[in-house]
Amino acid sequence: MPKNRGKEGSDDKLFGQVFMQRKMKEAVADMSFLLERGYGEASSCELVGHRYKLNKRQQQAIKGMAAGRTAVANRKAKQLTKEKLKGKEIIIDGFNLIILLESMLSQAYLFEGKDGAFRDLSSLHGTYKSVNQTEEAIQMVGSFLTMQEVSKVIWVFDKPVSNSGRMKTKLLEFAAIHNYNWEVLLENNPDKLIANSTAVAITSDAWILDRVNTWFNFIAAVIPHDYKYLVTC
Template structure:
C-alpha cells in the first residue's frame, strides 16, 4: 500500500483554520444564497460574494459547494429519504463522489456542510483516480451502511473516462465477493445523467444530481453519526455555531 492520503492541502489551515476565515466564508454563503434565490447565475453570484469577502480560489470552491438557493434547498429536502426508507431497496451510488469524500474525511481534510445538509470536500479526480491509505476503510464504511440499511442491492457508478476507474471497479467487486455483498459496479461515460434519470434512489452530494434525481439519501451524514467518525467539519450556515 502506498502512503498517499487525501488530507489538507498546504495552506488550508490558513484558509479555513481560523474563526475569522470561517466567519467570512459563512457570510459569503449567506450572500450567495440571497443571490441564487433571486436567480443570479452561480458563477456571477460566487464572484460577487468572493470579491466582497476577498476569498481565495479554494475558499470560493468551498463557497460554491456549500451554497444553494431557497428553491434548491426545499427541493432537495422534499426528496431526501430516511434510513428506514431503504430496506430491501436498490440504491445507486455516485462512485468517485462518495469514495473521494470519505477518503478526504478519514484523512482529516476540511469537510464542509452546505445549506442543503450535504457534506462536500475540496478534492477532485482531475482525470486520474489514485487509491490512497483510506480507500479500503471507505469501502468498509459503505459496506456497514449496506448491511445496516438492509439494502437489496447497491450499484456503484464510476466515470469510465477517468484513469484507473477499471482498477477501482475490480477492487470493489473483489471486496463484495469476499464479503458476500450484492453489489454491482458500472462504468459510464455520463454517470451524472445516468444517476439522475435512471436511479430511483441514489447517494451523491453533487448539486446537479440532487436537483435532478428522484430520491436521495445523505450517506455521509448517516455515517458520521452511526460510525462516530471524527470529522474536521466546517458548518457553512451562519445559523450554526
C-alpha cells in the same frame, strides 16, 4: 500511491479560524441569495469572492455550500432517512462518495452545504489514485448499507477517468468476498444515469440532487459528531 487526502498546509488558516468561518458563512448567505434570484453559479461565486476577499480555494468551498432556498427545499423534500433504506435499491455516485470518505478518514476539511450535503475540495483532473484510506472507505459503505438491509447497490463511475476500471475490479472482488449484491458500471455520463435512476441516490453533486427522485445523505450518517474539520453555514 498518495498517502491520504488530508488538508493542505494552508487550510487551517483558510478554514480553521473562527473569524474566517464567520466570513465564509456571510459569503455563503450572500451567494445563496444570488442563486435564488437566478444568478449563475460562476458569476455569483466570483462576485461574492471578490466582496469577501476569498481566494480560489475558499471560493471553491462556498460554491459547494451555497444553494438557493428553492433548491434546498427541493433537495430536502427528496431526502430519505436510513430507516427508509430497507429493501431499496441504491445507486452510488462512485468517485463522489469514495473521495469524500477518503477525505473524512484523512482528517481533511469538509463543508456542509445549505442543503445538508457534505462536500470537500478534492478534484480528479481525469485521474483517480487510491490512498491509504480507500479500503476503509469501501468497507464503511459495505458495512453500513448491509446494516440497512438494502436490496442491491449499483456503483457508477466516470469511464473516462483513469483507474476507474481498477476501482470496478476492486469493488467486485470485495463484494464477492463479503457476498454483497453489488453491480459496478463505468459510464461516459454517470451524472445523467444517476439522475434518471429510480434507485435511491447517494451523492453530494448538486446537479444530480436537483434531478433525482430520492437520495440518502451518507456522509451525514457516518461523520463523527466531534469531527474537528467541519465547516458549516
